[in-house]
Amino acid sequence: MQVGQIGGIRIVFNPFFVILLILLGITGYLPQGLILFTIVFLHELAHTLVASAYGVQFSTIELFPFGGVASSEGFHDPDPFAEAVIALAGPLTNGVLCILALAVAPYEVVPGQWLDYFLRANCVIGLFNLVPAFPLDGGRVLRAYLALKLGYRRATERAAFIGRVLAVILGAAGAAGVYYGLASVSLPVLAFFIYLSAGREQRMAGYVFVRYLARKKQELDEAGIMPAEQLVAYGDVPVKDIVRHFVPKRYHVVLMINAAGDVEGIATEMEVVTSFFEQGIDTPLEAIVAARYDFD
Numbered sequence: 001m002q003v004g005q006i007g008g009i010r011i012v013f014n015p016f017f018v019i020l021l022i023l024l025g026i027t028g029y030l031p032q033g034l035i036l037f038t039i040v041f042l043h044e045l046a047h048t049l050v051a052s053a054y055g056v057q058f059s060t061i062e063l064f065p066f067g068g069v070a071s072s073e074g075f076h077d078p079d080p081f082a083e084a085v086i087a088l089a090g091p092l093t094n095g096v097l098c099i100l101a102l103a104v105a106p107y108e109v110v111p112g113q114w115l116d117y118f119l120r121a122n123c124v125i126g127l128f129n130l131v132p133a134f135p136l137d138g139g140r141v142l143r144a145y146l147a148l149k150l151g152y153r154r155a156t157e158r159a160a161f162i163g164r165v166l167a168v169i170l171g172a173a174g175a176a177g178v179y180y181g182l183a184s185v186s187l188p189v190l191a192f193f194i195y196l197s198a199g200r201e202q203r204m205a206g207y208v209f210v211r212y213l214a215r216k217k218q219e220l221d222e223a224g225i226m227p228a229e230q231l232v233a234y235g236d237v238p239v240k241d242i243v244r245h246f247v248p249k250r251y252h253v254v255l256m257i258n259a260a261g262d263v264e265g266i267a268t269e270m271e272v273v274t275s276f277f278e279q280g281i282d283t284p285l286e287a288i289v290a291a292r293y294d295f296d
Contacts, residue, residue, distance in 0.1 A: 009059060010060045012063065013062075013063055014062050014063060016189060020036075024036075031114065036121055039094070039122055040063050042097065043091075043126075044090065046090050047070050047087070048061065048070050049089070050085060054082040056082070059071065064193060080143075080144035080248055081144065083141075083144040087137040087140035090126075091126040094123070094126025097118075098122045101115055101118050131166065132159070133159065133163040134198040135197035139163055143155045143156055148247055151243075151244055152246075154244055154245075160199070163198030164194075164198045170190060171187075171188050171191035174190070216246075219249075227250055227251070231254045232257055234256070234258075234285070235284060235289065237284065238281065238285075239279075242254060243272060252269040253267075256286060256289050264289070267288045271288050272288060
């Protein structure tokens, strides 16, 4: 549900967010709902502003009860450092808003009950988003860290798995809380949202990674020089398994070894990526090495 547009960015309410606002209105808590909307919007706007500084332009901000998702119609490289900084911008904004709320509290310019709710909501949203699980901001920071060690694809799978585990735990705890009258249905609903979103991120990872591989040569051309990373593999290993170990901001050289551990040839990152797209994802490393040295 689109509710407006700011600076070319569409503002969209997720159905869960709309339901929450309706329930708050029915129960007489609409002011709290508007405060929550403002906090979530500022949280997500911070992501988009910092992203623009890294050349990443978002087209849509979709608001959920505990945060939002900024999406782009185009493509941007999964730069780990940039992703971490962009992700942390949201919780940092919540922290700044908390400080501002505490600063104005002594002057009583805002009714105490509203200021108290504003402060508590900021703390909950900011801290909850730091949990290292997809699709939360902490999960994106975790992926950025793991990407430098495991590669973008495997890092995404790891963060998404943690997100789904968190969702199951929250769902079980929420269901028990509802049964014993200790919690509202919002916790199971939140768990459902996290589970679905983590799955969506994992499904999109393959698409983004393939696009990233397609731009690998351009990455080197733009940088001029890059640190090298060596990989070792047997000749029958397909390229689809090799590229999973490629990490951002590195140029890879793959050493092909035999059963005795002797090096029988090498393949550069560009040769592996070219084979991935032109010969197919199941092309074995030995075929790339054979073409390089022109022997069968």
